[in-house]
Amino acid sequence: MDVCEVMQKAIELEVDSERFYTNAAKDSSNPLAIRTFEALAEWEVQHERLLRDVFDKAEATQSCPMLTELDAEQVDMMAEAGTIFKSALEDVQDTLAHDPTLTGAYATAMQKERNAIAFYKSQLDEAQSEAESQLYGFLLDQERGHLNLLATTEEYLNDTKYWHFKQEQWIVTG
Template identity: 30%
Template sequence: MTELPETMEDIVKFALQLEQDGLQMYRNFAQKSKDAFGKKTFEGLAEDEMQHMELLRKVYGKCGIKEVEEIVAKSKDEPVRQRFKTIFQQAGEEAHKRTEANPSDTEAMRVAMEFEKRGYDLYNEAQQKAKGDIERTAFKHLTLMEKHHYELLQETFEYLNDTGNWFMKNEGWMFEGG
């Protein structure tokens, strides 16, 4: 595990770089994805990374707690299951036409899950080190968001790898035999 810098200013700079790396990674994965559902998932995560960077810039700029709370409030914090369904609907018919997982998409999901786990661990530690309400609020929110990202990626990974069983498990879909 990567060790956090000592000062809060350096932690925020480090976190900003982490989010920038995530933004580039998700844009790259979205561009290369052969699956409409995977593409929409990565595009949504890229948008979230931009929101995270905005939040961290506010913390770094030493703004007030109200500004940080406003960013947290407007941030996407819908339940993972709802977000998954929203992405599924956005992917439209292409999501229904899938036949098998593309190895590059599933590998991208694995890499992304590791990235989100690392982010979760780092933000959780930063939250523990935070001395002020602004930092604590921001890192608590980022910890929760990284957890939600991981869960969304895990759900998407399961869907991409075994669509039929995913539908039976999550939607209760059963096929009738003759």
């Protein structure tokens, strides 16, 4: 696949994920899940814009632009997770209860992220230039961060007390 073909497929993945996250946020009543899905939807829109920019530049020059030529922002997912948790917990004063209806949404969301990870990993493995390697590596890192955020918030929602215990253990043991 050339860069333009990869970008078309990647744009489809990002648009589909953004649509899913937007709907999942609307369907949820849990503040943490809502904020998680809203943040993910926003990041997927940012990725779509980036990919369209790559597509336009690649189509014009017949080569992948360097990551430094693009408006690509590296999002620190764990810092963002902290912000999401803090905001959600302020709304409910640490009384988030497990919502069994979220199980399916989280399972689907994590599968979407795994699919994106597999796609970008395969493209990274087949990259024909340093520019492609940088781009696919960047996107791969972002999708891994999304999966980590989903896993972290799902774990919290499923077992809040154990999640706090694990966080305290990490602080104690480093």
